Amino acid sequence: MGFSDGVIIVLGLALFEIISSIDNAVVNADVLLTMSERARKWFLFYGIIIAVFVVRGLLPLLIVWASSPGVGFMGALTATFSNDASVRDIIERQKPILLAGGGLYLVYLFFYWLFVEPKEYAFFFESHIHRKLSxxxxxxxxxxxxxxxxxTIRINPFIAFGAVVGSTAFFITNGFKHNAEQAEKEIAHSKMTDISKILYLELxxxxxxxxxxLGAFAFTISVPLILLGNGLGAFVVRYVTIHGAKTVRKYRFLKNGAMYSIGSLGAIMLAEAMAVHIPVWTPTFITFIVVGLFFWLSARELKAEKIIA
Structure with a gap:
């Protein structure tokens, strides 16, 4: 992988992290308004260390290790931060299992949003599917x-097993996430202490x-690149949480852009799991195009509302 490929991947990862986290950042902003200035600064400084290095650094490493248990945790760690070719080859061979599980998880996430979740309708078919076909x-x-x-079972039974794991993971985590979303909205009006709110937000x-x-693995399985790209995006999201939440709320279709990006990346991961070659720039290109489209649609809608007003 050349330097230019690395830059493309990091930019794509950063944009994907930003767009997929904006919705949560807006809710976080409401909670932070109920906290003291000192607590908000703590959340920004120490919280970003936890968000970047602990969550977005450790979680990808654990996923790589889980998809290649034969190398052991230390082997996965060695492959992540060294040039041990033998261990890297083992992880590369297990990559389709990871892609199948992560890809199906993301595609499910997209379809659940499209069919079930309440949303702003950017296109007519979104309204029809949600209201008539949920x-x-x-x-x-x-x-x-x-x-x-x-x-995939004809290619490698373990790839098929990875897809089943991804499906199972979606249905297990989906309920937890919906409960967490509701709880996050409620804590803004609760009597919890600032420390309790910060810990809850980090959780x-x-x-x-x-x-x-999981979406990051559509771009690369290199944990350092994921850490760099997602970490950069996390910094931007924390800034938006404090300074730009009101502006972000005005752009109605950014969540749509995030979900279509997630669906596209999931499809790419499934295709790669089935041995379809995808150029390294494709995930970044698609993410920028999709996000750009829905940003334009949001800006156009905002302009129309101002004219009417």
């Missing part, structure tokens, strides 16, 4: 899992970062 989500999810397993950040970390 009950089809579980049928689509089941059929997709069946198709992925049918294709929720860890929960919601799973989507971003």
């Amino acid at each position: 009950f089809w989500f579980y049928a689509v999810a089941s059929a997709l899992l069946l198709a992925v397993v049918w294709i 929720l950040d860890t929960t919601f970062s799973i989507d971003g970390v």
Whole structure:
């Protein structure tokens, strides 16, 4: 991998981390308004250390280790921060298992948003699917899992198993995340201490970062690059949480852009798991195009509202 490829990957990772975390950042901003100035500064400084180095550094490493248990935790750590070619080769061979699980998880996440979750409608079909066809989500999810397993089990049974793990992980974590979202909105009006709120926000950040970390593997399996790209994005998100939440709220379709990006990256990961070659620049290119489209749609809608007002 050349320097230019690395830069492209880091930029894509940073943008994906920003767009996939904006929604949570806006909710965090509401909570921070109920806290003291000292607590807000603590959340910004120490919280970013936890968010970047602990969550977005350790979590990808654990996922790589889980997909290649034969190398051991220390082997995965060695492969991450050294040039041990033998260990890297083992992890590279296990990559399709990771891609199948992560890819199916992200595709499920996209379809759940499209069929079930309340949303701003950027296109007509989003309204139609959500209002008329929401009950089809579980049928689509089941059929997709069946198709992925049918294709990948012929390539490698462990890839098919990875897809089943990704499906299981989605349904386990999805309920937890929805409860966490509701709880996060409620703590702004609770009588919790500032320290309790900070700890709770960090716990929720860890929960919601799973989507971003899994999506990062569509760009690369290099943990240092993931740490750099997602870390850069996390810095921007923390800044938005403090200074730009009101502005972000005005752009109605940014969440749509995040979800279409997630769906696209999930599809890329599934394709790579099935031995389809995807150029290294493709995930970054798609992310910038999708996010740019929905930013433009949001800006156009905002301009129209100002004209009417």
